[in-house]
Amino acid sequence: MSHSQDASVADDELKPSTTEGYKVGEKKTLDEYTQLDANDESLARWKASLGIGASGGADPSKPKLTLHSLALISDTAPGGRVGINLEQSKDKLEALKKNPITIKEGVEYSVSISFSVGSDVLSGLKYLHVVKRAGVTVDKLEEMIGSYGPRNEPYEKKFVQEEAPSGMLARSGTNVVRSRVVDDDGAVYADWTWAFKVR
Structure with a gap:
């Protein structure tokens, strides 16, 4: 199979962008965050937003990140969600x-x-994906997920709206998507490939 027909997405195509001058903060454990200055009101609010200090949060037996589902959500498409x-x-x-x-x-x-x-x-999480059709990159998405602390209930993060491709070319093949979740150190927490067709 020629390279032009190869629908796979290479690792180097899923590297998050970097901001010049931005220094990644020092990673802290949950215990270290809990011990941070309790008299700082803004810090207390930030910790509460991450669920730090709340009961029913961290469980050392659980993975750091568990992905449950990916959805494409539309206000105008039939069914609204796939x-x-x-x-x-x-x-x-x-x-x-x-x-x-x-x-x-x-x-x-x-x-x-x-x-x-x-x-x-988990801090500085990002979602990235690269879409290929007939081996050619047709779309890239990089979105900030943010920082989250352990909790029993799942989080849901919805990203910016995009327009589905249209026209004869868009309908002519399968779009192969490789998705990845990384943090601001570049550590990969999830990496999977899926596909969609346009009708």
């Missing part, structure tokens, strides 16, 4: 490339992910 269960077995996740979901051409939609944070505070 989703992928990311808690399936590895084989079933691999099969997502061969079983594309279908979205309506030309409608506005947002990518949304549902995830849980289990054992520690």
Whole structure:
């Protein structure tokens, strides 16, 4: 198969952008965050927003990050929402490339992910994806997820709206998407491939 037909997305295409002069803050454990100056009101509010100090949060037996689902959400498309269960077995996740979901051409939609944070505070999380059709990159998305602390209930993060491709070319093939969740150190927490078709 020639390179132009290769639909896979290489690792170096999923590198998050960096901001010149931005220094990644020192990572702290959940215990270290809990011990931070309790008299600082703004710091207390920030810690509360991450669930630090709340009961029912951290569980050392849980993974740092668990992805539950990815959804394409639209106010104008029939059904309004089409989703992928990311808690399936590895084989079933691999099969997502061969079983594309279908979205309506030309409608506005947002990518949304549902995830849980289990054992520690995760800071500077980003969601990235690269979309290829017939081996050619047709779209890239990089969105800040933010910083989250452990809690029992899942979080849901919805990203900026995009317009689904339209026209004969858009309908002519399968769009292969490689998605990744990373932190501001570049550590990869999730990496999976899926596909969609435009109708």
